[in-house]
Amino acid sequence: MATLKEIADLASVSVATASRALNGSAVGHPVSEAVQARVRSAAAQLGYTPSAPARALRARRTSIVGVITSDILDPYFGELARSIEIEAGRLGFVTIVANTDRDPGQERLKFELLREHRAAGIVFCGSDIDGAPGTARLAREVDAAVAQGTRVVALAPRHFAADRIVVDNVAAGGRLTEHLLDLGHRDIAFIGDLPGLASIGLRIDGYTAAITAAGGAPRVLGRGGLTQESGRSAMGELLAGSRLPDAVVCANDEVAVGVVAGLWNAGLHAPETLSVAGIGGTRVGEQFGLTTMSLELGELGMVAARYITSVEGAPPSAPGVRLVVRSSTRAWAPRR
């Protein structure tokens, strides 16, 4: 690959001039039109591409953003990673993604790798699992890195002390439940959980508070996971049992789609059989008319990208949650 020196030689100028000609260079150091042209043409001729590593070394900073995610295939994280990448790209940054499968060991490893690459900032997308082996150690290392100047932002509750941009999970669970209550539903179950995951715990808290305030008894099912599969199997168990709830609030959209699939597989339909609602606002449920509490992930990712690539400033607040009513919940009916 051609270097600046080769360009300079070909254009018969010094490397300094070549650099200035190509970069517009600092004030006080103009380059004559003629030389500009010579340098540009030399660069084009040799197919010159500046070396980011060399620049990084010289400038002591890179234009790399790191994104640590549990699984890019989960639409929640996919949506986040995507909007971060797009906005970061607009700002001249490239994005390194890391799938960690929620394994603290993997997270540590990828975090360290990102630090080696001198990422300008690192975004943790999901929350960690309380009590999981390795969570504490990861937290210690992140804390140490932050103390050393590594920029870190978390988009969910985390056990380390870094900047946070976190949506209001309690409100998401609460307001969605209230909406279902307003529709006249009384027997509302919550489906999906991953014990120890703070973000889901908070959604359950919001649900529980709303149910309790309405004089009902909260019921949480399907604590085995947050996937479509777990949603479908939870629905299967529900259908096999005796008492079917009026409506279900799902821990996330994936679980909700799984619930819809469970109904579909049984030849049933929402909202006739029961109302179904998700949390997240990802596009997975769109075509099935899934009512959901949007967490405005596109906006969140944008905000996060802007913050992590900026040098100064306090972390912005997360966008508010927004109820998206579609057809998987029944239309309004007077309270019975």
Add this chain to the structure above:
Amino acid sequence: MATLKEIADLASVSVATASRALNGSAVGHPVSEAVQARVRSAAAQLGYTPSAPARALRARRTSIVGVITSDILDPYFGELARSIEIEAGRLGFVTIVANTDRDPGQERLKFELLREHRAAGIVFCGSDIDGAPGTARLAREVDAAVAQGTRVVALAPRHFAADRIVVDNVAAGGRLTEHLLDLGHRDIAFIGDLPGLASIGLRIDGYTAAITAAGGAPRVLGRGGLTQESGRSAMGELLAGSRLPDAVVCANDEVAVGVVAGLWNAGLHAPETLSVAGIGGTRVGEQFGLTTMSLELGELGMVAARYITSVEGAPPSAPGVRLVVRSSTRAWAPRR
């Protein structure tokens, strides 16, 4: 961030020794146990993290893999990006992803950026659009870069000359169609297309050949896109029309899920109303029992990652396609 020099000073050794102590160093340059320990402890004390940019400069190569993708949220690309990232990670590489929205201009930009970062290799996941403005120019630039030594591999038909690892799209479309014929279906439509996209064109070719060989007349619908949305709307039009096919082969799993959603929204069901099959083998259709032609994307991504990170060797061949029969297609019935 601590540098090797600081470690060396703290451990009272030279930078050369510090480097050797931390890297296991080259043969012929042993480091005494005592010094090893001193250096390690100094590094730990200062929280030393080696600089990848500096190493890259020195070694004239990075451990970065670039992935150019149209949209990470599309499960097809998500699955690929994910498996590439995981396998590359195993091999000690980090992965920079780029969403280009199939825009050749964006692809050019991201490709150039990846070259600046001196990516060890760049993977193009999707195929380009024949005739789109910019496709030709991108092809020229990629060709030039490849000539200069940039390693590039394409996982779909492309207009530039680089290594390819491409699944057999014709077989995917053909064998899936034959399977539906075997089930007794006669009126089989194909849904979904993006005119100019070679990979889809080949799937249609396979479908057409199979239908024609069986004495039928091919019918391609919903040429407006490859999304769930386009699948759902195509299904909507079909339901509004007079003649419903026996079965539909969808351009990809996304379209197929859209078709399933279209049926669901109309209170209908597959395979009772008609059989539905997708192409891709992504997990989106799993919970709905979608029959699909798996393209073994996980395997493809692994193979691609291994190839692009290797220094030598010819490109491996793509994994074969594999029929996955689930419940969205009807059980075998004797030919009428």
Add this chain to the structure above:
DNA sequence: TTGTACGCGTTATCAC
């Protein structure tokens, strides 16, 4: 308006 020279952090080469 242009050129010279240094240093960013690392590792390989050569010396002791």
Add this chain to the structure above:
DNA sequence: GTGATAACGCGTACAA
């Protein structure tokens, strides 16, 4: 076993 040093490619302070 260990140390000094050059070089990777770039941008900029300092000169001219």
